[in-house]
Amino acid sequence: MASSMKFLLILFFTCSPLLQGTLAEVVCENLPENLCSFAVASSGKRCVLENYKNEEGNLEYTCKLSEVMVERFAGYIETDQCIAACGVDRRFVGxxxxxxxxxxxxxxxxxxxxxxxxxxxxxxxxxxxxxxxxxxxxxxxxxxxxxxxxxxxxxxxxxxxxxxxxxxxxxxxxxxxxxxxx
Structure with a gap:
């Protein structure tokens, strides 16, 4: 019994990266800047990282919802493996x-x-x-x-x-x- 429970936990944690973005609603404005680029909101619109200057004049980043629809990837946050394999950077602004x-x-x-x-x-x-x-x-x-x-x-x-x-x-x-x- 304990071994089957251990197996299920290992299976869950092994597969959880594959489920990224499917267990909860993806809202661009709620994503941290390190997950924004290459994410797609649950609404099917791409998330975009934007920068702005705060009141002190320092550069800050925020994740926004774009108008670009990609319904087949709705609610998806790109994996670190794909970010590395494709030569892209999550800190891309636009x-x-x-x-x-x-x-x-x-x-x-x-x-x-x-x-x-x-x-x-x-x-x-x-x-x-x-x-x-x-x-x-x-x-x-x-x-x-x-x-x-x-x-x-x-x-x-x-x-x-x-x-x-x-x-x-x-x-x-x-x-x-x-x-x-x-």
Missing amino acids: ISSDAFLTPEFTSSLCSPACYRNCPNVVDLYFNLAAGEGVFLPALCENQKRSSHRVTLELLSSGGGALATAGGSIAPTPASAPGPAGF
Whole structure:
């Protein structure tokens, strides 16, 4: 009897990180700054970290609800494993497509550890890339061939459709599906 109870406790604590965000309602304004970025409120809207100067003039941070809806991840706080695998930082204030300009970031985002296992982060950057006219799966495919060339072409094109010797990173078609596997 005691051994089965011990097994259940071990099982619970082993699985609890997988349940993160599902046991309680996620309210962006209630999240500490170290959990805000890459979290999705129970309402389905993304949380964003914002900074402001307090009365003494010191920089402080607060978590706010954005207007961006992502219903399939409602009530979700990204895991530390995905934060590390995808090369992102929970202290990001606002999220920008500028991250695609660094080969290290694109390499981390496109790595199997991130791209296959972290759908929340990939979904966010899939949509950011689409806003720049870039189809993330094609960007990742080209990144495997030559990350520096892809970065240079992103810089020179302003983020629009990219052509490389090995193919092209086409603008996202209006009917394009979301990130592969989601």
